[in-house]
Amino acid sequence: MVFNCKPKIVLTDKQKNLIEKIGITFEGEGLQPVAARILGLLYVSDNPQLTFDEITVALQISKSATSNGINLLLQMQRLEYITFSGDRRRYFRLKVSNWREQFRHKIEVMAGINVLMREVLAIRTKETPEYNASIKEMVDFMDYIFQQLPLLLQQWNKEKNNKN
Amino acid sequence: MVFNCKPKIVLTDKQKNLIEKIGITFEGEGLQPVAARILGLLYVSDNPQLTFDEITVALQISKSATSNGINLLLQMQRLEYITFSGDRRRYFRLKVSNWREQFRHKIEVMAGINVLMREVLAIRTKETPEYNASIKEMVDFMDYIFQQLPLLLQQWNKEKNNKN
DNA sequence: CACCAAGTTCAAAATTTTAAGAACTAATTT
DNA sequence: AAATTAGTTCTTAAAATTTTGAACTTGGTG
Structure with missing residues (x-):
């Protein structure tokens, strides 16, 4: 040795x-x-x-x-x-090469909060429609983001390949 | 009273x-x-x-x-x-109506991490090109995301208005 | 004025988190 | 087989965070 x-x-x-x-x-x-x-x-x-x-x-x-x-x-x-x-x-x-998975995982965690917010909406009284609508707007937007992010990743992959 | x-x-x-x-x-x-x-x-x-x-x-x-x-x-x-x-x-x-700002703020925090990663790249040895490239790839992607997110917000606002 | 209501502040207690050190295990080497 | 290396585990200690209770404001009320 x-x-x-x-x-x-x-x-x-x-x-x-x-x-x-x-x-x-x-x-x-x-x-x-x-x-x-x-x-x-x-x-x-x-x-x-x-x-x-x-x-x-x-x-x-x-x-x-x-x-x-x-x-x-x-x-x-x-x-x-x-x-x-x-x-x-x-x-x-x-594990740097791992970043795509890390990214996906981070999104999942954030999406988890959104699931909770949907639970909130499900049990909230209907007596406060404006308030409920505010929460729903936020939750809907976040879901939109979480849905779009994978597409952005694809798009970025494509752009990157075009450059090389 | x-x-x-x-x-x-x-x-x-x-x-x-x-x-x-x-x-x-x-x-x-x-x-x-x-x-x-x-x-x-x-x-x-x-x-x-x-x-x-x-x-x-x-x-x-x-x-x-x-x-x-x-x-x-x-x-x-x-x-x-x-x-x-x-x-x-x-x-x-x-402050639920505040969620757009909250969202913007969250992005800024994440972008701060990316700034640090650029500092890392700036002082890293040039002897490890592949490793550095991996880090750079991740940082570049995150910057792309942070740049695109405000556009997604705009897009979502637009789609929402069309529905009403 | 004396009193109550709506908080704030501060010191101490309780809880949780974090790190250290020492003893331990399981390979490997000598 | 004894010693060394590469770690793990466990108990304890130290530090940080969180919560409480009690005393203290500050403004209005009777």
Whole structure:
């Protein structure tokens, strides 16, 4: 096992700042702080494939924090890993190519709220027709959007192909 | 002061369940639990205009919790209130008619993430062209979406007018 | 003026979330 | 077989968030 040594990853101040900025932003989206920083690190790091230990060291967190963060992100399908024969370590990387699915998933979550709003409309008193109509307008619009978004994706795919 | 008495608002089990369901969903969106339930209550309540005290009683929370929740939602522009002369109480209601702005705001937040991703691209090493291209593809698509969404809104407005 | 109603504020309590550390497991190497 | 590596799990500690209760305004009422 001659080349088991990996040059420790070094982060510039610019990179560190951006990791924190990404971290805060993704925390705002509901992610756990450590998980948010792991994403930041993988976005910013020169090497987009990092081991468990490299992540632990780069972010200066405990092994258990790394373990929890990684497993959460794996389960959320934000991360995947590859392995190399003769090396027990997993190399984690962002599932960026996955963005179409992520996008679809985000739409589904938002559409879920709309389903709830339809439940609201179903049980609301009929004594408040204007109010109900306001809610219905919003729900109808959102459904229109959710219906149109996949078409936009298709359109964009097409435009992109035309350019190449 | 003859008719200062208001019939205490009564909620059916169906309504209570839906308030909780909405509560949990909006918590998932990052809202505080109490604020999320206040929204739920106002969505579901037969009377869409409730006083401070009615909210406190209906949700069985403390006055300070109500105060915090209401002020948060007012500041977030999710709530507004009206008053009636000779009645010191404020009557709170959802700003549902506001949904176009809310929608625009949500887009801006998502677009903010995209700005960050462009920062990532700006400082990433050029040694990983495929990875960078993947990120760029995602960012470009999201920007396309954010650009198209206002058009969809216009289109929907038009379609709606044609129907009437 | 004394009192009540409609809130607000603040300190403390309760709850939840997050992270750490230490002990553990399961491969691999020596 | 002992030691090392790559992690996991579990208990606890620390931190942050949320909620309460009690005291405090502020404006109107009798």
